[in-house]
Amino acid sequence: MKSVVEFFDRSQASPTGNELLSGQGRLAVLVSIVVLALFAPIANAYEPFWLNMLVRMMIFALLALSLDFIFGYAGLLSFGHAAMFGAGGYAAAMLITDVTANALIVLPIAMVVGAVVAGIIGWFSVRAHGIYFAMLTLAFAQMFYVIAFTDLPATVLGLESFTGGDNGLFGIQRYETFGVDFTSTLLYFYLTLATVALSFVALLRLSNSPFGRVLQGIRENEERIQFLGYNVQRYKVLGFALSGAFAGLAGGLYVPFQSVSHPGLLHWMISGELVVMLLLGGLGTLWGPMLGAGLVIFLEEQLAGFASWEIILGGIFVVVVIFAPQGLAGAITSVRNDPKNVVTNAKRAIRNYVDKVRK
């Protein structure tokens, strides 16, 4: 059991996102963005629902990115990212209903709200390590869930409704900014794409800044960093708050798009799904989790018509864990580096599995 605690402290995630800084990596990112931007109008004309799915994939990619930043770098596994996601979402819902639908005002506030919630959770939690940290974030996020579900603020403040209880806040409009109405899904898609792309660049930069290196150092050897005179706890809280800001931003994009903010956004199942996205995609690569997020959304959508979708989805998780431990990113990298031996590698993986079961 020691190993669990140790592992969480010193996750063996690869040097984060480094391959993205190479010339080839930048090109790949740029090409993906351009392809998405060009594909959108075609999707819109041919099959509008794809566009709808793409928007959600990108929003969850952003959410996964925010978690990978804090987990891949500082080694802080948050099992409560739903709290920041939901907080950003509720903030956006309330602002749009009562104040303004201007994205340039609402989205930054959603980020601030996400950062504040993460700051609070982080401040209480960072002294704990590994699995204990994960459990603490889970506990705090569930508190937010219960508070939203029972609409505790309304009871305390004597209002008729604040979070809207179990029904949530519904009928939320989409953004409207300086005359541009994002009600059309195509425009909303571009808004999302731009936001996600900017966030991606920002987080990548941040990861490789001196700040990011300290976080990385904390993951590798917390005591040494402390010894060097850094305030480790403060760095962790700050890193966690930054991650929370982007989670809040994802919430701020998601809620107006869905037209509803509800307690389900804060539930641990979202946090759990998010961890699944990271593992499926490939931890600590920044781009892997984004792919993982897209894949999970895609699978859920494609399987929604099957009565037995839970068996299929669960089965995919199991197979990936056993046969592709580095996730999608690992599989893609291995195919790219060694295209000829794909079949041999697959065979080896299966033989390996059988040997271990027989042990």
Add this chain to the structure above:
Amino acid sequence: MSGKDVGSPHSHTTSRSSISRRTLLASGAAVGATTALGGCLGSEDNRLTVGFALPFTGTYALLGESIVAGFELFIEQQGGEINGREVEFVRRDTEAETSRGVDVTRELLLEARADAIVGPVSSAVAMAMIQPIQTESSAIWFNANAGDYRVTAEGCPEYHFRTSFNDWQTSAPLAEFVYEEVADNVCLAYADYAFGQNSKEFFKEAFEDLGGEVVEEVGAPLGTDDFSPYLGDIQGSGADAVYSFFAGDDAVNYVNAFSDFGLNEEMVQTGSGFMLANDTLPAQGESALGMYSLLHYTTTHDTERNREFVENYVEMYDETPNVYACQGYDSAQAFAGAVEETGGTDPDEMAESLVEMEFDSPRGEFEFDPETHEAIQNLYVREVVEADDGESVENEVVETLEDVEGPDWGCSHR
């Protein structure tokens, strides 16, 4: 947005009536330009598409399956077509989860190009579906179970037709029966979430208007497994009767605990019909004996129309139908009626025609209120009795409240 002029139902109708889409597609198939057209015209062959936005997994899966079964039974009885057009079903799992509800609704509207949306089961999902359905304005919406009155009260959505019930209908009208036949004082026990709170408030208001007294209110969180602490409060209230709203697993746990602790010997249990319905009674068994409840459909209701429905249903599925199956069946009836009446699937025309119709349902005849689009229907007070086989229990209708009209929720559609 291109596509089949989703935003404008009028151009939609004209294009539909003009050329048979299948010929159009066949003739144009060779030309590259038709790809876009194909996209535009989507379900262009002559089929009608029904989209089920219902839970097929999780706690409410049974409800989703029953609604689909009821719907499909009616269509099957029409030879699989309405007005000479084949009916195609697309089912999407909402997982009874709000976000998924929005996603699948959009998918059904945009991708499957559904002509009718049937669902959902939970009210939170229904509330979240209002906006997508209104925005696309491309389909008629049969709400086959979500009963929160606010789905109507929130802007009276024009394509929304409640083929099921609302929370006022399954609570308030019972007050008179309780006051006159059972007791003039009650304790309220309810699942503490929107639906439970609404139900108890509606009942309370009606009961107090009649001069009855509510001596205690006991709320238990949704998903409570062990009711014994709450039973203490209920017993301690000293009331002669209890009015409750619980459904599904909560209902099973509550009713069983109520009788396990012997409260059924001291006070009379009454409640919304979902507490004592086909999906809960097998697990409640003898614990439920002697309890009263109010619902708009009862499987054992002895009318010719219902006997025939039950027979057909049993023949097709080898199961007795429940209230959800009846709601699904009536959604199909309403859809078929609207398509036949208007000769097409324009949602505005369908909506107009629906308020003119009267439906011959297994639950008794019903029609839609032209203002609220709620069903004006009979409500039945039932008592749980031993079934003829001597082993199981069933509901017996003890009083019928005819054509109950509810509040108008501030709606005036026309």
Add this chain to the structure above:
Amino acid sequence: MVESVLRATLLGLQLGMTLALIAAGLTLIFGMLDVINFAHGALYMLGAYFGTVIAGQFGSFWLALLLAPLMVGLVGAAIEILSLRPLYDRNPLYHILLTFGIAIMIQGAIIQIWGAQSRQIPIPDLLSGTVAVGPVNYPVYWLFVLGVSTVLIGIVWLAIERSDLGILMQASAHDTEMVSALGIDVSKVFTGVFVFGAILAGIAGVLLGGSRSVHPGMGFGIIIEAFIIVVIGGLGSFRGAVYAALLIGLVTAYGALIAPTLTELFLFIMMAIVLMAKPSGLFGATEAA
């Protein structure tokens, strides 16, 4: 008032002991195998479903109580051997994804096989009805559940603290290499622990299936509660899990008397406070890492 408190106390104890059956397996599996088993709730649920099937088929509650947990044990063995065993040298984080996937699969399979309708395990006439406990009438079956689970927990306690097997189990958790040096097959011990945990969860499933409704959501419904217990008791500590389960059981029962909607919130606050003040858990000082 006295009656309410007495009733809540009895419920709290019963809840506590049944939760202990579930949490014990979870904490042992974590302590010895390093596995955070998200599928543990699904095993509990399987126990309840197997129980309804056996009791329905043969009309005997007692047979269900005997056989269903063994069947859950078999499922547990299959899970451990086919999916966990090849992953022990892997980063424990992946166990979360794996067991999460398995939990979803079991839930889906249950809906496919038995449908989503609520069920209940019929209890024998011998255990139906109520009996007077001081001033309150309490259901005989609930007292039976309290008794059986208390006895079971007692036996397991003795087995773990006293018997050779228990000592071996503890040893393999602390030092696998030494145990294998003794010529003992560690992977068999691991399988044994997992199966044992599964059986305990299965028993809890059958016992609670007689008083609560049995439905496909019950697995995920109980898992977080079980985690709270394991965390408060100290990860990996059996003793801690039992004490914490009793604590949570009583808090839940009394909470329902005082502020029903806030009880859940209070549980999470408790969990957070324990984690911040004493991460090794309230009761597991020496055992947890």
